[in-house]
């Protein structure tokens with residue numbers, strides 16, 4: 264199901280309210296988080312909303328991020344751990360022991376991958392998974408062609424993804440070639456999934472998703488099989504969808 268918002272800002276506000284409710288849940292709650300420019304206004308809204316609600320303890324919350332670059336430690340400004348500390352965790356005082364990301368600087372990557380999927384399963388799986396999408400349809404760093412039954416694994420990043428993410432690095436040669444990502448099977452086991460897609464530069468990706476069969480060459484298309492997946496778009500990303508689809512799913516809710 265799609266939800267089309269007039270702007271990225273409204274989509275971000277709506278998503279932040281969902282995350283806030285999950286994070287303040289009175290029962291154990293496991294949330295899957297993502298990084299990237301799509302999420303920046305989401306986390307900015309979330310921080311503002313949580314801070315205005317007064318001190319919180321998040322006792323029931325554990326978060327697992329989708330992915331991390333191989334070879335970057337948590338102090339590296341382009342590591343996803345650094346991103347999460349800067350864009351969310353440090354602002355709301357979420358303790359380290361409640362937040363998990365794959366460790367891109369570990370010595371035994373295979374062991375790290377196996378441990379990560381198991382740690383999620385030991386918590387009873389993800390209650391909610393937040394996703395962005397790459398222009399080539401990747402979710403997490405599951406690039407086109409990734410088997411739908413994959414668990415946490417190491418991937419070689421596609422040239423397109425390295426170009427897309429190169430904007431965050433001073434020099435293209437510094438963009439890591441590999442990453443650890445949650446697998447498609449891990450993502451599909453989440454009880455609820457929200458895929459956020461914003462900006463005109465993703466409009467073709469949205470159309471490709473819309474037209475795609477469930478196909479490993481369009482990783483996000485697996486969500487068409489998920490019983491509780493929602494695709495949240497801003498108007499700019501929705502522009503190439505058929506007009507009746509845009510109208511049918513338009514929302515003002517924010």
Ligand code: F6R
Nearest residue numbers: 297298299300301395396397403
């Ligand atoms: C990030 C992630 C990626 C991004 C995707 C979109 O943790 O898993 O799949 O969500 O590459 O990135 P942005 O939002 O920067 O366009």
